[in-house]
Amino acid sequence: MSELVKMFVVLTAICLLSSFALTALNRGLAEQIASQEEFYVRGPAVLAVYGIELDDPHDPLGHAFTAEVDGQPWRFYPWIENGTCTAVAMETVGQGGYSGNVSVMTAVDFTSGEINGVRVTGHSETPGVGTRVAEPSYLRSYSGLPITGTTFRLQTAGGDIAAVSGATYTSTAVVDGVSKAVQFILQHKDEIPKWAAENRSGS
Numbered sequence: 001m002s003e004l005v006k007m008f009v010v011l012t013a014i015c016l017l018s019s020f021a022l023t024a025l026n027r028g029l030a031e032q033i034a035s036q037e038e039f040y041v042r043g044p045a046v047l048a049v050y051g052i053e054l055d056d057p058h059d060p061l062g063h064a065f066t067a068e069v070d071g072q073p074w075r076f077y078p079w080i081e082n083g084t085c086t087a088v089a090m091e092t093v094g095q096g097g098y099s100g101n102v103s104v105m106t107a108v109d110f111t112s113g114e115i116n117g118v119r120v121t122g123h124s125e126t127p128g129v130g131t132r133v134a135e136p137s138y139l140r141s142y143s144g145l146p147i148t149g150t151t152f153r154l155q156t157a158g159g160d161i162a163a164v165s166g167a168t169y170t171s172t173a174v175v176d177g178v179s180k181a182v183q184f185i186l187q188h189k190d191e192i193p194k195w196a197a198e199n200r201s202g203s
Contacts, residue, residue: 049107049117065199078196085196094177098169104177130170152179
């Protein structure tokens with residue numbers, strides 16, 4: 001066996017071993033990574049859209065559950081009032097951002113039929129420009145909007161939502177994410193409280 005062949009075999013073996021090791025490491029850390037994202041990214045967003053502190057007795061984080069709908073898993077953060085789910089928050093992905101998709105957490109109050117709050121949970125937009133849509137001062141404009149009767153598109157596209165000046169693409173992605181959450185909740189508004197009750201009962 002020539003030196004060149006030996007070198008090729010050794011390099012191939014090293015690459016394969018490295019690949020297997022990285023795959024195993026990634027699988028081993030997947031649960032931990034998901035847990036960290038839940039606590040440090042989605043957790044603060046859920047508290048913000050409900051306007052509560054971590055120790056609030058309604059505990060939407062502690063009552064969080066996942067339900068599969070049409071083959072896709074969705075994560076829900078319900079607001080439990082007197083044993084009943086009266087509001088829910090969920091994360092969706094809005095398309096149309098300048099540098100990619102934008103993840104959005106939206107909370108809807110079933111009693112009032114209005115948006116309770118919106119927060120951005122993930123993006124790759126340009127700092128100081130597109131990132132302005134993630135500022136609470138802008139996102140507060142969604143709070144109190146009725147989920148029926150509001151056209152969740154930018155005003156420039158015939159909707160009711162104002163864009164951040166100079167960040168139209170990112171604003172489009174945010175409103176797309178909110179619109180997806182609203183449409184999902186409208187379609188499943190009778191089922192979501194049942195799912196929340198089943199989760200709490202452990203069935």
